[in-house]
Amino acid sequence: MMKLIVSIFSVVLMFSELAQAQQLTQYNAAKVQRAIQLQQQDKIVQAIDVLADLSPSQPYDKAYVQRMLGVFHWQNGNSKAAVKSLSIAVNSQQLVDEQAWITQRMLADLLLTEQRFAEALPHYYQLTKTVPEKQKVGDLWFRIAQTHYQLSEWKKVLSALKQHQHTGKYKERNNDRQLLVLKLGAQLQLKHWKSAIPTLNALIVLEPNQAGWWQQLSSIQLRLNQPKHALDTLILAERQGIELSKSELKILAQLYAQRGIPEKAAQVMAQLAEYETDKEVIVTQATYWQAAKEWDKAITAWQKAAKFDNQYYWQVAQLQIQEGHYQQGLKSLDKVKDYNKTDDVALAKTRAYYKLNQLELALVNAKRANDFTPSNEAKGWIQYLSQLRKMES
Missing domain, CATH: 1.25.40.10 (Tetratricopeptide repeat domain)
Structure with a gap:
């Protein structure tokens, strides 16, 4: 040029x-x-x-x-x-x-x-x-803006672009990518986040397949505490065929969850390459499936997480017992090695054995729970199960 x-x-x-x-x-x-x-x-x-x-x-x-x-x-x-x-x-x-x-x-x-x-x-x-x-005086102001940009004089860049766009002899070129890029660069350097949004929107109209514009727009919207707009931006980016990065997919999932759509959040987590091998990703996905009340999918996800850390057998067991899979729940409880959950595990076993009508084992575990950490719940089970045993005998 x-x-x-x-x-x-x-x-x-x-x-x-x-x-x-x-x-x-x-x-x-x-x-x-x-x-x-x-x-x-x-x-x-x-x-x-x-x-x-x-x-x-x-x-x-x-x-x-x-x-x-x-x-x-x-x-x-x-x-x-x-x-x-x-x-x-x-x-x-x-x-x-x-x-x-x-x-x-x-x-x-x-x-x-x-x-x-x-x-x-x-x-x-x-x-x-x-x-x-x-x-054309407007063209001069554009050169001035370019020169100030090279000197990192950001306020002067915006001032020159304003002169360029409003001169009486030169109409603003709304489709001028170079002008918009100069403006955006200065706005970002000056942290003029709100002003940068319409600039990015204009660039997206010009270059809808440019991932960087979508990424910057969603980032600014999050910075300005606009999660709804950020979610909409990332959704539109995906529909446009933009491949979101790992961090962006995690953010998209979080935004879905915040919007009250945890099942979509879980589905987004499945797009991550590491969703079968990364404990953090698996645990997050399991949490989303559980929030969505997709119990079977949540159990499967927690079981994957438990292969990395046996503490997650606790979540597996709770959901199995909740869904009536008592024998499976008991097996999962046996794999929980967290000492701090000894009383909770014993109480969970109490409930499972009770549902299986194995009252003696239920009472044993109720007493074990109370011995470890005395509680009203454990004492209540002991009293209730003892009465049942007397009635049956």
Whole structure:
């Protein structure tokens, strides 16, 4: 893009050289015309040599020759020499009207190409003060925004973009990706989270398959405590075919659970590559299935978790007993090795044996629970089961 702009400028300059040459002294005018002829024959090096040999004494002649040299050096691929010559021409203040403006614009763009950002800025700002009728001031402000961006001057980036978008001579380009990317970068650096949301929405419209825009949008929505919007964003991203990362899938599952849709949360966890091998993932999924009252799926998930850590046999046993699988529940309780759950395990066995009508074993476990940690529940079972035993005998 930069090469195209400078190339256009060089053509504009060339078209006016013959007309401008008549203002030169006769000797320099003849040399300039010769250089132009060589340039038109694609003999750029020879044209440069003709101009480089000149030593104009008149200020205007010197500025004019340096301007032409700048154009030729650029066409010859020597941007550093082009910057040097154009700087001499611009700083002389001998050039006037549109040609002076175009020359300074070319210099500013070349400095930007050379990454000499701080040097380019004063020229760009000077150019905005007097803009020829055929030129676009909005485009200048866009270059200024780009330059401030490279210098990490974020507030000035947004200020320049605002000027770019609201200038009377230049309409905002809503579909300009580069403009939106500049704006977003500055907004994120300044932590202008709310302002960044419409910018990201515009980028998503332009590039719906770009995962980064969706990811940044959902992240900002979470930062702003907008879980509903974040959930909607991630759902839309998936529908668009965006592959969510591991962390994003976990967040999506959490958001489903918070919205009161734990079964969807559990299904999302199953999308994780580690859902069969990662204990944390399996436990989270089991929790979601249990919250969704999908008891069989919850039992299966807790059993997977228990293979990594036998403490989870406690959850397996509770659900098995709840669902009437008493024998299976008792086997699972035997695998619970957590000392702190000794009384809870004994009480759970009490309930299971009671349901199996094995009152003696139920009473044994009720007493064991009370011996370990005396409680009203254990004492209640002891009293109740003792009465039943007397009645049966």
